[in-house]
Amino acid sequence: DQQVKQNSPSLSVQEGRISILNCDYTNSMFDYFLWYKKYPAEGPTFLISISSIKDKNEDGRFTVFLNKSAKHLSLHIVPSQPGDSAVYFCAASAYTSGSRLTFGEGTQLTVNP
Amino acid sequence: DARVTQTPRHKVTEMGQEVTMRCQPILGHNTVFWYRQTMMQGLELLAYFRNRAPLDDSGMPKDRFSAEMPDATLATLKIQPSEPRDSAVYFCASGLRTGGEPYEQYFGPGTRLTVT
Numbered sequence: 461d462q463q464v465k466q467n468s469p470s471l472s473v474q475e476g477r478i479s480i481l482n483c484d485y486t487n488s489m490f491d492y493f494l495w496y497k498k499y500p501a502e503g504p505t506f507l508i509s510i511s512s513i514k515d516k517n518e519d520g521r522f523t524v525f526l527n528k529s530a531k532h533l534s535l536h537i538v539p540s541q542p543g544d545s546a547v548y549f550c551a552a553s554a555y556t557s558g559s560r561l562t563f564g565e566g567t568q569l570t571v572n573p
Numbered sequence: 574d575a576r577v578t579q580t581p582r583h584k585v586t587e588m589g590q591e592v593t594m595r596c597q598p599i600l601g602h603n604t605v606f607w608y609r610q611t612m613m614q615g616l617e618l619l620a621y622f623r624n625r626a627p628l629d630d631s632g633m634p635k636d637r638f639s640a641e642m643p644d645a646t647l648a649t650l651k652i653q654p655s656e657p658r659d660s661a662v663y664f665c666a667s668g669l670r671t672g673g674e675p676y677e678q679y680f681g682p683g684t685r686l687t688v689t
Contacts, residue, residue, distance in 0.1 A: 503681050565615035
């Protein structure tokens with residue numbers, strides 16, 4: 461039972477354009493959502509998060525949008541840079557489960573110069 | 574610059590051998606996680622500890638995997654006996670949970686295990 465799904469295994473965009481990565485979840489108990497970025501041969505690193513009481517959180521070029529009714533969140537990167545090329549993982553947690561994270565499968569983003 | 578460290582970074586072993594992976598969480602963090610990344614499953618949670626006590630190990634095959642925290646600076650994940658299907662990258666992560674607030678997890682670089 462995949463509670464967090466990233467349906468696009470890969471995404472390719474041009475430098476300077478917007479990258480939009482999507483994530484869907486099924487567990488209505490999830491109340492905190494995170495995005496992690498992973499480069500090859502490294503561990504995932506925290507990028508940005510959002511609480512379920514918000515619908516948007518912005519940090520520089522990165523914005524996460526949460527649509528609770530659709531159980532959907534997205535990560536927008538504007539403008540995209542070649543250094544953003546990495547695997548992006550969506551993760552979700554629920555207070556009732558001790559804040560353990562459930563991860564999606566990841567999306568490989570490639571930003572072309 | 575506080576980081577989670579993991580050793581070894583790479584391990585190649587033969588089926589049936591014991592494998593031990595080690596993790597040093599960030600000093601002061603009270604929660605430690607073990608994850609496995611495979612091509613098919615993405616990042617799976619194997620087990621996690623809070624204040625060195627195991628809270629959940631339901632993601633681990635109990636007959637061959639074991640996780641422990643001998644002290645606050647060391648977490649271990651053992652596989653005995655190892656099988657080819659255990660080949661994956663194993664990540665350790667740590668975080669600081671205070672009260673009920675959400676918190677981020679900080680990941681180590683991973684141990685790439687290959688079982689032949």
